[in-house]
Amino acid sequence: DEVVLPDHLRCCSHTLNLIATTDADKALTDGAYKKLYRQSMAKATALRNLTSRSTKAADTVYGILGYRLSVPCVTRWNSYYDATKKIVSAEMKLNEICRAVDIAQFVQSDIAFLKEYIDVMAPVAASLDILQGEQNCSLGYVLPTLTVLKGKLQKVTVKHTRPLRDALLRGIDSRFANLFCDKEFLMAAVTHPMFKLAWIEDSSLRAQCTQMLEQAISSTRYVSFNNFQTHCLCL
Secondary structure, X not given: OOOOOOOOOOOHHHHHHHHHHHHHHHHHHOHHHHHHHHHHHHHHHHHHHHHHHOHHHXXXXXXXXXXXXXOOOOOOHHHHHHHHHHHHHOHHXXXXXXXXXXXOOOOHHHHHHHHHHHHHHHHHHHHHHHHOOOOOOOHHHHHHHHHHHHHHHHHOOOXXXXXXXXXXXXXXXXXXXXXXXXXXXXXXXXXXXXXXXXXXXXXXXXXXXXXXXXXXXXXXXXXXXXXXXXXXXXX
């Protein structure tokens, strides 16, 4: 009469969201990064808050940009990224907006930092969109998505945001390392028609996955043959 429950699986999109927030905040231990982050993000936050609380300021910004600035949702990091990206996209008119609504203007170092922040966080946001999908996402998407994410983070050009990039990579390694040794996740990825073995760069891991796949196919054939024999005997 015992009830046996399956192993608990942590939500991968929630874990990646923690990497984008909690682990990313660990980059603030670097003094130079912290100064640039606090300075530029404070101005961006002040502009967003003003336009969300003041109809007059919101109309002024709309008149200059032709669209309204979005306000992040506290429960979704993606919205913070999207809101920051909107401010960066208005780079040429930012100081005009700041003068019109009478708040501190952005200096060149602020713009450079925000643009680089968006470049580093773009692969994370794209990966979150995939893992949060409702129709086209399955267990087979997890490991290939994380592998591509790590590759893009390692290749991105950084000047001001190196501590952020490194903090994200450490977070991925610490929080998802066990999944790259999990047979269910590996088999789900290599048996997915979209991925197969193409996402695996490590030769030893590729050989291990190939062996597991061959064993699974052989086992399935053996079980199917035995079931066929049993069916024939019953007839």
